[in-house]
Amino acid sequence: MVMIKIENLQKVYKTEDIETTALNGINLQVKEGEFVSIMGPSGCGKSTLLNVMGLLDKPESGSYKFVETELLTLNDRERSNFRKRNMGFVFQNFNLIDELTVFENIELPLIYNKVATSERKRLVNEIIERMNIVNRSGHFPQQLSGGQQQRVAVARALVTKPKLVLADEPTGNLDSSHGNEVMELLCELNETGTTIVMVTHSSHDASFSNRIINLKDGHVISEKINKSKNEELI
Numbered sequence: 001m002v003m004i005k006i007e008n009l010q011k012v013y014k015t016e017d018i019e020t021t022a023l024n025g026i027n028l029q030v031k032e033g034e035f036v037s038i039m040g041p042s043g044c045g046k047s048t049l050l051n052v053m054g055l056l057d058k059p060e061s062g063s064y065k066f067v068e069t070e071l072l073t074l075n076d077r078e079r080s081n082f083r084k085r086n087m088g089f090v091f092q093n094f095n096l097i098d099e100l101t102v103f104e105n106i107e108l109p110l111i112y113n114k115v116a117t118s119e120r121k122r123l124v125n126e127i128i129e130r131m132n133i134v135n136r137s138g139h140f141p142q143q144l145s146g147g148q149q150q151r152v153a154v155a156r157a158l159v160t161k162p163k164l165v166l167a168d169e170p171t172g173n174l175d176s177s178h179g180n181e182v183m184e185l186l187c188e189l190n191e192t193g194t195t196i197v198m199v200t201h202s203s204h205d206a207s208f209s210n211r212i213i214n215l216k217d218g219h220v221i222s223e224k225i226n227k228s229k230n231e232e233l234i
Contacts (some may be wrong), residue, residue, distance in 0.1 A: 001031065001067075002030070002031055002032070002067075003030050003031060003034075003066065003163065003164065004028075004029060004164070004197075005029050005063070005064075006026055006029070006062065006064050007062055007063040008025050008026070008027060008062045008063065009023050009049075009052065009059050009062035009063075009064065010023060010024065010025060010060045010062055011023035011048055011057070011059040011060060011218075021218050022045045022048040022218055023049060023059060023218045024045075024217065024218035024219055025218075025219065026045075026215075026218070026219070026220060028213060028220060030197060031195075032067075032163075032195055033190070033193055033194075034195055034196075034210050034211060035186070035187070035190040035195075035196045035198070035208070035211075036196070036198070036209055036210065036211050037199075037200055037205070037206035037209040037211070037212045037213070038050065038197065038198070038200075038212075039201065039203070039206055039214050039215070040214055040215035041216065044215040044216050044218065045215050045217075045218040046199045046215050047199055049215070050168055050197065052064065053164075053197060054083065054087055054089060054166045055071060055074075055079045055080075055082065055083045055087070056083075066082075066086065066164075069082075084109070084113055084160070085160075085162075086162055086163045086164060087162050087163070087165075087166060088158055088160060088162035088164070088166070089165075089166050090153050090154055090165065090166070090167040090168070090170045091153065091168050091169075091170075092168055092169035092172035092173055093172075093173060094141070094149045094153045094173070095153065096141040096149055096153060096156075098141050098142060099140075100140075101137065101138050101139060101140055102128070102133060102137050102139050102140075102141075102144070103124055103128070103137040103138065105152055106127060106128065106155045106156045106159050107120050107124050109156060109159055110123060110124070113160060124159060127155045127158055127159045128155060130155075131151050131152075131154065131155045132151075133148065133155065136148060146173055146174045146175070147179075147181050147182065150171075150173075150174060150178070150182050151181075151182070151185065154185055154189075158194070164194075164195045165189065165194055165195070166197050166198075167186065167196060167199070168199045169199060169200055169201070170182055170183075170186065170205075171183060171200075171202065171205055179202075179205070183208045186198070209226060210225070210226055211223060211224065211225055211226060212226060
């Protein structure tokens, strides 16, 4: 089943005297349960595309359907509610809150979603166990390695059980062994049914996904099916 259908997406950034076209007629689809990488040179529009998919940015024109719901016509409140219900985010710089413990960082999206205290505790404990960070739950972000911090960030993205996880350069601030750990974690999540769209400049990271979409100058220039990963799906 097609989860995401994007048609003719246009995004232009304007300053007083200059216009930059970030997305120029993007068309793409993502199926439910896929793991898709978006690649391309700096400035090609990949982070802009991810931000539009995550409803963090609005395009000028085009269509963006998420399981048949057209998202570009939603108002700000509807967009925010849709994002909170359906999407999880993993960023390059982790975006953890230093003053909160691991447990409290992971709990945050559930508080935003007005989940009852007892249910929050159950969901956080469940994901902490799944991510193998039980012994870190009372620690603060600065007490963790980069790999552990990204593990916490992934746990926070997943605690609401989102249909879609959007990852922007998730290994960008990690050394290769911690980076591989995060990629293996994303693969495990994908194997249990989570749809993942990841922006990366690393062909090594992209090799973990089912399909690689290449952007250049705001266009999709090529798509490549990762045969070894898709054979596993069949």
